[in-house]
Amino acid sequence: MKQTDSIGRSEALLATTAPRKYPVLGENEKAISSHELCAALDGAAVAGHLDRGLGLQVYLPFCTTRCVSCDRVAEVAADMSVIDRYLDGLSIEFALLSERVGRGRSLSQLHIGGGTPSLLSSTQLARLAQMIDRHFSLGDDCETVFEINPDRTSLTQMELILGLGFRNIRIEVREMDPQSQQGLGRSYSPELLADAMSNARRVGFDTVTLELLYGLPGQSVGTVKNSLRLITELEPSRILCRSFTRNEKRFEHQRVIEPESMPTVAEKMAMFVSAVDQMEASGYEWVGINSFVKAGDALSAAQAEGRLMRNRLGYTDRPSRVLLGVGLGAVTELPNLVSRNHQNLGDWHGALGTGQHPACAGVSYTAKEAQQRRLLYKLSESLCAPLSEFEDGQQQPLLASLQSAGLVTADASWVRVTPSGRLKLMDLWDPASGDLRLGLASGG
Numbered sequence: 001m002k003q004t005d006s007i008g009r010s011e012a013l014l015a016t017t018a019p020r021k022y023p024v025l026g027e028n029e030k031a032i033s034s035h036e037l038c039a040a041l042d043g044a045a046v047a048g049h050l051d052r053g054l055g056l057q058v059y060l061p062f063c064t065t066r067c068v069s070c071d072r073v074a075e076v077a078a079d080m081s082v083i084d085r086y087l088d089g090l091s092i093e094f095a096l097l098s099e100r101v102g103r104g105r106s107l108s109q110l111h112i113g114g115g116t117p118s119l120l121s122s123t124q125l126a127r128l129a130q131m132i133d134r135h136f137s138l139g140d141d142c143e144t145v146f147e148i149n150p151d152r153t154s155l156t157q158m159e160l161i162l163g164l165g166f167r168n169i170r171i172e173v174r175e176m177d178p179q180s181q182q183g184l185g186r187s188y189s190p191e192l193l194a195d196a197m198s199n200a201r202r203v204g205f206d207t208v209t210l211e212l213l214y215g216l217p218g219q220s221v222g223t224v225k226n227s228l229r230l231i232t233e234l235e236p237s238r239i240l241c242r243s244f245t246r247n248e249k250r251f252e253h254q255r256v257i258e259p260e261s262m263p264t265v266a267e268k269m270a271m272f273v274s275a276v277d278q279m280e281a282s283g284y285e286w287v288g289i290n291s292f293v294k295a296g297d298a299l300s301a302a303q304a305e306g307r308l309m310r311n312r313l314g315y316t317d318r319p320s321r322v323l324l325g326v327g328l329g330a331v332t333e334l335p336n337l338v339s340r341n342h343q344n345l346g347d348w349h350g351a352l353g354t355g356q357h358p359a360c361a362g363v364s365y366t367a368k369e370a371q372q373r374r375l376l377y378k379l380s381e382s383l384c385a386p387l388s389e390f391e392d393g394q395q396q397p398l399l400a401s402l403q404s405a406g407l408v409t410a411d412a413s414w415v416r417v418t419p420s421g422r423l424k425l426m427d428l429w430d431p432a433s434g435d436l437r438l439g440l441a442s443g444g
Contacts, residue, residue: 053319
């Protein structure tokens, strides 16, 4: 065999196996530099945005296996030394951020997500908490959330998590129907989830949130109803619904999911409508677009009082419009820029090794687009907004688009989300994307 043929075949194989670049934040995503992110942070500080509520998400990507339906940045941890090195990188990234926004700046929201954060050892969790305390201030009013995986945690670890200052936990559930579990990942037996809930209550967390995905392959209205029946019987403090979308371009492992097994848009809408009816019948109040809480919950009061806020982490009653993301693939959300870090572990470590922030891509907004984004957030929070905020020439096309789609109505004073708009807005405009959708480009 000629050497050139061998080289050519090797290059062809590499081309098919090398990670592909995909615009995670939507079609408007572009490459950005560390300097561009720093300039945006400086601009947010000068405008006073950082003083109106600052959230921090720390992303821990490690898992023991890669779930078939995983739609997160994830790394399989071969041994704990990989996590130790990752914590070394986090320490550098914390320092770079705190130098920019001010060391000791107060946080209104702290979220530890993944991946499987509960995979970390007690020593590693303590080290992470110490690093955060070194660079940021967590007052009594800071909302602290820690994601756990029921089959990777214990009563002892929950006690440690609470002792480290985390008052709320979140558990993601992809399937709970024992008859239809398909090995998609994050699928728990009712007994395992009940045990985790019991331990959480015994430890004394303020809230336990279950995040339920619907629209998974092979799912139907019936299986979603059965999962919700099992979940509501456990009486979590809050239930967050999130629609699953197969995205084999970004997550190549999802190619094994047959497209024909995916529910249609109409079927997913029927699942969500059924979920709303079932949760309200179980005593949960519908908050915002996709959250459900027990009567008397702080989120319900915040919505009634116009204080409810939404960011990439979900709904909160704390001022938290600016969100800093730290870690592999983490996303930072500023009024005029949404940026993301490298998703390749080597690239992430490489940037930090040169003293540069690991931001690599993002979507920037003009003042007009930033205002559009803020108005969409307001509608998803309060389900209404003053008509005056849409009346300037720049935002009138946005209102026309929303009205044309049947998402809102407008009277002499207010723009209000319609009942059908409340069901559709979550899928038509997703803050996980940096793009403004709904055909809003015609207005911006």
